[in-house]
Amino acid sequence: MPLRIIFMGTPEFSVPTLSALVEAGHEIAAVYTQPPRPGGRRGLDLKKSPVHQAAELLGVPVLTPVNFKNAVDRQAFRDFDADVAVVVAYGLLLPEEILSGTRYGCYNGHASLLPRWRGAAPIQRAIMAGDRETGMMVMKMDKGLDTGPVALTRTVPIGETMTAGELHDKLMHVGAALMREAMAKLEADDLSLTPQPEDGIVYAAKIAKDETRIDFAKPAADVHNHIRGLSPFPGAWFELEIAGRTERIKVLGSEPAAGAGAPGTVLDDGLTIACGDGAVRPTRLQRAGGKPLARLEFLRGTPIAAATRIA
Incomplete structure (x- = not known):
């Protein structure tokens, strides 16, 4: 049977994954995204995130909690009675109560070859460091920062003149296909997990x-x-x-x-x-x-x- 999924994401990077899950026939119970931010020339208009806009077109309930410190927000998440949560560039740290708030936990689409480039800016940091390759990974989330066991990996070469924008666009489509494959395997009870290596850990700090x-x-x-x-x-x-x-x-x-x-x-x-x-x-x-x-x-x-x- 198709999975009942809570999708959690915010920027354009996340949208192809949401679309891929819908196209695969899964039920999207709800979408979580960052709250609307001030936009427009004077910053007076509230601008909804790309994921928020995509979810509204799909007719899916959208929730925008500032965080999950409120017990009401945590209970609302559990009340969706979802099989799994799919997280792609959501932008909030998830407490353990959310990580364990679905039957199969939370699976994250991360844009690096973990454990290299854990953290906020893996695409930019990989290019700035002169890496020749990167990739997308689907991992099961735990309470650490991108420390969970890995389910699937796709490697992507980085060309000598490739920009972060070009790599972003490549990875967001690779990641969508990879998450679709991961959820199909989870649905078939055929998704295995491998712990990340202890060596080779590098952090991708936010660009200052x-x-x-x-x-x-x-x-x-x-x-x-x-x-x-x-x-x-x-x-x-x-x-x-x-x-x-x-x-x-x-x-x-x-x-x-x-x-x-x-x-x-x-x-x-x-x-x-x-x-x-x-x-x-x-x-x-x-x-x-x-x-x-x-x-x-x-x-x-x-x-x-x-x-x-x-x-």
């Missing part, structure tokens, strides 16, 4: 604002990985004086380049920038308030001469 600035004193490979790991959001950046004003320029794509010089020095009229070892060439840039532009188009509107020093 103070680490988004590009440090051209680092080797070119590290600068390149930093740029693509933060693209498109929040975006790596440098500062440049334009018409007497210091302006922040986001770099949304780059490529390794030949050249050497003092770190932060523009080496030619094509915006090759020297790093601590080697050089990089931005491929997509964005001025504050402007739209992202390819390098040559950007330079037509904002020429940056050779020998310019970039901070």
Whole structure:
């Protein structure tokens, strides 16, 4: 029989998994997501999460507790009498009472090859570290941070110029198919679990604002990985004086380049920038308030001469 599922997720990344479970014929008893947040130009409108919007189109009950400290919220979860909870980028830590609040527990779709990159920002951190591969895992959740036993894994290669946005889009569809397979196995009582290894544990801390600035004193490979790991959001950046004003320029794509010089020095009229070892060439840039532009188009509107020093 199809499973009765509580789905828990918030961003766009979670939506394909919700859709895959519906398409597989499972019953979605309820959807839990983060509460609506201020949005709009002035922040006066409340914006529902992508999962919230998708659930409403499906006609599924939506709940948005701030947390599960309230006994009423915990009881409401149990009252759905679900077989299992599926969690994908929900954004809240789940207490043990919720983890054990369904017949088969909670299964999480996580975007890394655990135990590497446990935590909040596994996609960005994998690219920033120069990893050549990552993947999606379905694990049964326990009270630790991404420490539960693993049910299924799919490995995904990381291309040399792949950005976090591109990897995000790849993984969200891989993860949807993988969770659909996991729930089919659970339905058939054929889902086995393997404990995570004790070695190789690495944590993917949330991206902090103070680490988004590009440090051209680092080797070119590290600068390149930093740029693509933060693209498109929040975006790596440098500062440049334009018409007497210091302006922040986001770099949304780059490529390794030949050249050497003092770190932060523009080496030619094509915006090759020297790093601590080697050089990089931005491929997509964005001025504050402007739209992202390819390098040559950007330079037509904002020429940056050779020998310019970039901070």
